[in-house]
Amino acid sequence: MTLLKRGLSRRRVLQTGLAGIIGTGVAPMIFTKGAWAQEFCNNPTGDTVTFGLNLPLTGAYAEEGADEQKAYELAIKHLNGEGDGGLLNVLQPSALKGNGILGKKVAFVSSDSQTKSDVARAGATRMIERDGAIMITGGSSSGEAIAVQGLCQEMGVIFMAGLTHSNDTTGKDKKRYGFRHFFNAYQSGIGLAPVLGQEYGMDRRAYHLTADYTWGWTQEESIKNATEAMGWNTVAAVRTPLGSTDYSQYLTPILNSGADVLILNHYGLDMVNSLTQAVQFGMRDRQANGKDFQIVTPLISELMAKGAGESVKGIFGTSNWHWNLQDAGTIAFTKSFGAAYGSPPSQAAHTAYVQALLYADAVERAGTFYPPEVIKALEGHEFDGMGNGATLYRAEDHQCIKNVLVVRGNESPTSEFDVLNVVQEVPRETVAYDPAIFGGELGPSEPVPMC
Amino acid sequence: MLTMPRNDLLLFLGFAIAVLTMPIWMAPFGAAYPDLLQRFMIYGLFALGFNILFGLTGYLSFGHAAFFGVGSYAAVWSMKLLTIDALPAMIFALIISGIFALAIGYVSLRRSGIYFSILTLAFAQMSYNLAYSVLTPITNGETGLQLNINDPRYLDRMFSAATPSVPSPTMLGLPLTGFTGFYFCAGFLIIAFFIAQRITGSPFGMMLKGIKSNQTRMNYTGFNTRPYTLAAFVISGMYAGLAGSLLAITDPLAGAERMQWTASGEVVLMTILGGAGTLVGPVIGAWLIKYFENIFSAINENMLARFWDFLPDGLDHAAVVVSAKFVGEGWFLTLGLVFVLIVVFLPGGIMEGVRRIASWIDRNRKSTPKSASPKTQPAE
Numbered sequence: 006m007t008l009l010k011r012g013l014s015r016r017r018v019l020q021t022g023l024a025g026i027i028g029t030g031v032a033p034m035i036f037t038k039g040a041w042a043q044e045f046c047n048n049p050t051g052d053t054v055t056f057g058l059n060l061p062l063t064g065a066y067a068e069e070g071a072d073e074q075k076a077y078e079l080a081i082k083h084l085n086g087e088g089d090g091g092l093l094n095v096l097q098p099s100a101l102k103g104n105g106i107l108g109k110k111v112a113f114v115s116s117d118s119q120t121k122s123d124v125a126r127a128g129a130t131r132m133i134e135r136d137g138a139i140m141i142t143g144g145s146s147s148g149e150a151i152a153v154q155g156l157c158q159e160m161g162v163i164f165m166a167g168l169t170h171s172n173d174t175t176g177k178d179k180k181r182y183g184f185r186h187f188f189n190a191y192q193s194g195i196g197l198a199p200v201l202g203q204e205y206g207m208d209r210r211a212y213h214l215t216a217d218y219t220w221g222w223t224q225e226e227s228i229k230n231a232t233e234a235m236g237w238n239t240v241a242a243v244r245t246p247l248g249s250t251d252y253s254q255y256l257t258p259i260l261n262s263g264a265d266v267l268i269l270n271h272y273g274l275d276m277v278n279s280l281t282q283a284v285q286f287g288m289r290d291r292q293a294n295g296k297d298f299q300i301v302t303p304l305i306s307e308l309m310a311k312g313a314g315e316s317v318k319g320i321f322g323t324s325n326w327h328w329n330l331q332d333a334g335t336i337a338f339t340k341s342f343g344a345a346y347g348s349p350p351s352q353a354a355h356t357a358y359v360q361a362l363l364y365a366d367a368v369e370r371a372g373t374f375y376p377p378e379v380i381k382a383l384e385g386h387e388f389d390g391m392g393n394g395a396t397l398y399r400a401e402d403h404q405c406i407k408n409v410l411v412v413r414g415n416e417s418p419t420s421e422f423d424v425l426n427v428v429q430e431v432p433r434e435t436v437a438y439d440p441a442i443f444g445g446e447l448g449p450s451e452p453v454p455m456c
Numbered sequence: 457m458l459t460m461p462r463n464d465l466l467l468f469l470g471f472a473i474a475v476l477t478m479p480i481w482m483a484p485f486g487a488a489y490p491d492l493l494q495r496f497m498i499y500g501l502f503a504l505g506f507n508i509l510f511g512l513t514g515y516l517s518f519g520h521a522a523f524f525g526v527g528s529y530a531a532v533w534s535m536k537l538l539t540i541d542a543l544p545a546m547i548f549a550l551i552i553s554g555i556f557a558l559a560i561g562y563v564s565l566r567r568s569g570i571y572f573s574i575l576t577l578a579f580a581q582m583s584y585n586l587a588y589s590v591l592t593p594i595t596n597g598e599t600g601l602q603l604n605i606n607d608p609r610y611l612d613r614m615f616s617a618a619t620p621s622v623p624s625p626t627m628l629g630l631p632l633t634g635f636t637g638f639y640f641c642a643g644f645l646i647i648a649f650f651i652a653q654r655i656t657g658s659p660f661g662m663m664l665k666g667i668k669s670n671q672t673r674m675n676y677t678g679f680n681t682r683p684y685t686l687a688a689f690v691i692s693g694m695y696a697g698l699a700g701s702l703l704a705i706t707d708p709l710a711g712a713e714r715m716q717w718t719a720s721g722e723v724v725l726m727t728i729l730g731g732a733g734t735l736v737g738p739v740i741g742a743w744l745i746k747y748f749e750n751i752f753s754a755i756n757e758n759m760l761a762r763f764w765d766f767l768p769d770g771l772d773h774a775a776v777v778v779s780a781k782f783v784g785e786g787w788f789l790t791l792g793l794v795f796v797l798i799v800v801f802l803p804g805g806i807m808e809g810v811r812r813i814a815s816w817i818d819r820n821r822k823s824t825p826k827s828a829s830p831k832t833q834p835a836e
Contacts, residue, residue: 062785064786090749114754114756115754116754117753117754122598122711122713123709123713123714126709127491127495127750130707131489131491131754134489134490134491134634135486135492147599148598148599152599155603156707158622159624162732178602217597218597218599219598244589246588246598247598416697418498422739446605448605448620448622449620449621
């Protein structure tokens with residue numbers, strides 16, 4: 006009552022009260038009433054369908070993100086029937102017609118994830134809530150992928166992961182709405198260990214430097230297990246923060262640790278920095294335990310090899326894909342990417358492109374954008390012609406099972422892009438594993454959550 | 457309690473209405489989607505709390521993001537261990553961030569000025585590094601702490617069986633997604649605004665302002681200022697913790713990045729941009745920065761090409777190339793320019809601009825007779 010005495014008339018109280026009621030009661034209805042018309046999140050009703058590209062354009066993995074963006078733009082062109090069609094012509098089996106998806110033109114929105122999980126989630130939410138993205142794709146860090154995948158599960162939007170190599174993405178943190186084409190750290194371990202044993206012998210002592218997040222942890226674990234199984238010892242495993250630029254404090258202790266192999270579980274700019282600095286430390290000219298000191302980079306891409314320059318020569322690693330493979334899919338993709346951007350695509354670009362096409366193909370085969378049907382179309386799907394040989398989208402964990410490449414830094418590159426040689430193509434039977442070993446649960450696909 | 461001066465009451469009601477109708481008046485700016493609106497509320501709350509310390513006592517803390525992050529982690533752990541309900545998570549976050557602020561404040565407030573800023577920055581950076589790499593079992597490092605299907609959630613388990621999917625946060629059974637989540641956060645922002653307003657007008661607030669204008673004089677008049685500054689520090693730390701818990705509730709993930717020094721710097725920018733020491737200013741500053749971060753950073757060259765379409769050929773291309781530097785990844789550049797302009801021309805932030813415009817209108821009105829200025833009228 007004191008309120009009224011302080012100069013507020015009853016009329017004013019009523020007016021403001023009414024405004025409050027209108028503000029709180031009516032406003033939400035205006036903005037949610039449209040939601041009831043569609044039976045799932047962002048059901049495309051017009052003549053376009055929107056992809057949400059969540060890309061790290063700044064931060065440690067920015068270069069990969071920029072390459073992914075090029076690939077997505079190319080994939081969308083090809084899906085819409087522009088350009089030379091790229092991999093649309095070689096995908097087997099294919100339901101793609103080159104007239105968009107289910108007759109709807111493909112458009113896209115993008116967001117800079119800054120190589121940060123928080124920002125990636127905010128960007129994905131914006132693209133889903135505001136821009137009406139039917140599918141979220143991209144990302145170049147497993148931390149991002151896991152964070153966005155969880156979000157997409159809550160929102161009922163399919164997430165086609167870009168470059169993510171952590172075992173957790175399709176292991177402990179796998180989700181029904183998340184799919185990964187890229188290989189994982191466990192497969193790197195199986196593929197790489199025999200080659201390392203052959204080259205460097207069975208009695209090596211390894212020292213790990215590991216990027217301190219989900220991908221680094223699982224890669225360290227996988228490589229450790231695979232190398233220890235053939236007789237190597239692990240001297241120490243040291244974690245380094247993601248995005249470090251100076252590795253000297255981590256490199257000095259290695260010299261007196263009794264190790265004779267340095268394993269760098271780094272990626273992107275981190276790897277370029279750590280590898281270059283390790284080589285500048287003279288690590289590769291050293292002798293330890295009567296053997297030549299060696300450096301191994303379990304996951305490496307052309308972009309990083311290019312960044313590291315001289316340092317990468319002769320160094321072993323694994324890749325998901327390489328532009329110099331000689332199958333029809335790789336040739337077609339390298340040709341159309343090169344024609345559009347003047348450089349061969351990286352493995353990040355390749356996986357991004359393939360994921361966009363696979364999603365479109367699954368929608369065509371399902372005949373609807375309704376996510377549970379699209380998920381069914383992707384699960385257990387066997388396809389070929391995308392540059393990795395015959396590939397299976399495994400239903401149990403949404404991991405693609407395909408060949409893994411063991412690569413080595415080219416000793417005598419003929420061009421600035423010719424920096425890695427494929428040493429061995431490990432067949433997919435060898436790198437397949439029991440999906441149960443990592444635990445995790447996919448969760449349900451229905452009822453579809455409403456965003 | 458209700459004996460508020462009339463101007464304060466009007467400000468409060470105006471603020472509440474502006475906040476609650478945000479989904480309507482933000483629509484033309486392309487920002488009326490729940491996630492961004494929630495962020496507006498949350499960071500507004502964060503800046504509001506920061507202003508209680510910086511705006512009133514003048515102590516510039518460069519480590520407020522630590523409390524924000526601690527609040528987030530506390531809330532997520534409460535949702536993992538106890539219950540998915542939001543209220544216990546918020547209470548838990550308030551308590552933990554309060555204790556944390558008490559500890560850091562007790563040490564940092566032994567110094568003032570630049571030393572205080574550096575101390576808080578050091579503590580925040582320590583917390584960030586702890587969260588990022590040392591305490592990974594608690595914080596899950598760079599990956600961020602998330603909810604899982606097989607989290608224990610002991611309180612929930614006592615009443616109901618586990619759900620087959622990861623539950624999303626609720627308040628007493630009401631799911632806090634989309635616009636419900638926005639109104640939930642908006643409610644807390646309005647309550648927090650009311651409390652901040654009461655603090656500013658109270659004798660305690662006067663004391664804080666006294667500390668800001670001359671702490672030595674306050675000491676000579678016989679006041680022990682430290683309990684006052686510590687109280688202000690803890691209150692603003694709890695505001696930050698509450699904001700952090702709200703962010704974790706609307707989006708159940710706690711990452712170490714939100715404790716980084718850039719996040720601490722951001723809240724300082726928000727406050728200065730809006731106008732330190734004013735009530736509404738910091739909130740507006742927070743909205744502006746979040747708007748830039750989310751909307752400007754998402755503009756790409758295709759959108760620019762459409763925007764500049766009306767220009768003749770060649771010229772439109774040049775316009776796209778030039779303006780592309782200021783959007784997308786370049787949004788920091790735009791924000792920086794805006795910040796420089798405001799600090800140079802409006803040292804008191806946006807609120808000073810508002811005041812100048814108001815007094816200008818006032819002057820113009822006065823020159824025409826008959827229309828009396830409402831401001832000069834006494835309250836009774």
